[in-house]
Amino acid sequence: MENRTEFNLNKNIEIWKSELSQKSNMTKDNINELESHLRDEIHELKLLGLNTEESLLIAEKRIGNVEDLSTEFGKINKGIYFRNKIIPYLKGILLFFAFVTIIDLMTNLIILITEKTGLNNTNTYDISIVFLILLTITLLIISYRKYKSGNFNMQKLTNIPTLVTIIVGSKILSDIIISTSGSRMMNFASLQISLKVYKYLFALFILAFSCLTYYYSKKDNKIEISE
Amino acid sequence: MEKLSKELIGASSTPIILSILSKNESYGYEIIQNVKEISNGKIEYGDGTLYPVLHKLEKKELIESYWKTADNGRKRKYYKISTKGKKELLAEKENWTSINQIISKLWKIEPSLT
Numbered sequence: 001m002e003n004r005t006e007f008n009l010n011k012n013i014e015i016w017k018s019e020l021s022q023k024s025n026m027t028k029d030n031i032n033e034l035e036s037h038l039r040d041e042i043h044e045l046k047l048l049g050l051n052t053e054e055s056l057l058i059a060e061k062r063i064g065n066v067e068d069l070s071t072e073f074g075k076i077n078k079g080i081y082f083r084n085k086i087i088p089y090l091k092g093i094l095l096f097f098a099f100v101t102i103i104d105l106m107t108n109l110i111i112l113i114t115e116k117t118g119l120n121n122t123n124t125y126d127i128s129i130v131f132l133i134l135l136t137i138t139l140l141i142i143s144y145r146k147y148k149s150g151n152f153n154m155q156k157l158t159n160i161p162t163l164v165t166i167i168v169g170s171k172i173l174s175d176i177i178i179s180t181s182g183s184r185m186m187n188f189a190s191l192q193i194s195l196k197v198y199k200y201l202f203a204l205f206i207l208a209f210s211c212l213t214y215y216y217s218k219k220d221n222k223i224e225i226s227e
Numbered sequence: 228m229e230k231l232s233k234e235l236i237g238a239s240s241t242p243i244i245l246s247i248l249s250k251n252e253s254y255g256y257e258i259i260q261n262v263k264e265i266s267n268g269k270i271e272y273g274d275g276t277l278y279p280v281l282h283k284l285e286k287k288e289l290i291e292s293y294w295k296t297a298d299n300g301r302k303r304k305y306y307k308i309s310t311k312g313k314k315e316l317l318a319e320k321e322n323w324t325s326i327n328q329i330i331s332k333l334w335k336i337e338p339s340l341t
Contacts, residue, residue: 033255033278033304040256040303041274064275072279076286 023070025081094163105170108177160214242319252307
């Protein structure tokens with residue numbers, strides 16, 4: 001019986017910790033410190049004759065509810081708070097970037113295909129339309145299927161490392177395509193690059209900033225419930 | 228037992244915590260118990276509210292923290308006063324002594340007026 005109670009206590013404390021870790025302004029260290037406090041409190045209450053469950057209930061009550069704790073810690077953890085607030089915006093920007101770089105990649109791919117197959121300009125236009133329509137339909141079908149089967153995971157899609165990989169990956173692919181293709185695209189591409197230095201600088205800044213934000217937010221983050 | 232006002236507790240938290248830590252290294256739970264005992268229950272820090280204060284003092288480099296395993300095998304985060312903290316405590320002592328003198332002076336004069 002005693003063993004079962006002990007197990008429950010640890011499990012309940014883990015649940016309480018994970019609730020705290022959901023809040024955007026507490027670090028892992030903060031939560032571990034509060035846990036140590038909670039355990040001290042439980043120990044004292046047990047000495048007064050309460051059982052483990054009662055002690056946990058009262059100790060949790062005394063330490064304060066999750067909202068209040070989070071507000072108090074938010075006052076000193078401003079950096080963490082800022083990072084957690086900025087991440088959704090960054091994700092939005094990255095999503096847009098990913099979209100643009102993928103479209104760029106598609107454009108270059110189409111130009112490459114028409115060049116290699118020796119088709120003329122009118123055909124390029126037609127092919128690109130067909131290609132984009134096919135791509136859109138494929139994506140729609142995939143997302144619909146995933147949605148139907150309950151596998152559609154927005155979080156995976158807006159994960160910062162995934163987005164950064166997509167952006168950098170399609171940019172590199174685009175560049176490879178440009179460098180392997182004929183003179184027409186080379187001229188077009190070099191013109192584009194020389195005009196768009198500012199765009200690239202900004203993109204680099206956003207990418208670096210996202211990676212740093214992601215790194216730091218991982219560093220001060222989250223506790224999983226252990227089974 | 229009558230508790231002190233929130234403002235007064237807040238204002239006095241730095242000198243009180245620094246004084247306690249100047250005697251011995253300690254951890255959150257112990258500090259709360261200590262203050263409660265010394266003040267005869269007039270000052271009772273909320274369980275969750277002491278830690279942000281401690282972290283603020285740590286950010287100002289007045290105290291230092293480190294994790295230590297206690298005798299019962301449990302880990303606790305201990306705090307100790309830094310050299311900068313000792314200086315700050317001296318300054319706090321002067322400030323509070325001045326306030327104490329001013330108020331004592333005022334309250335000694337008052338009865339003679341009536």
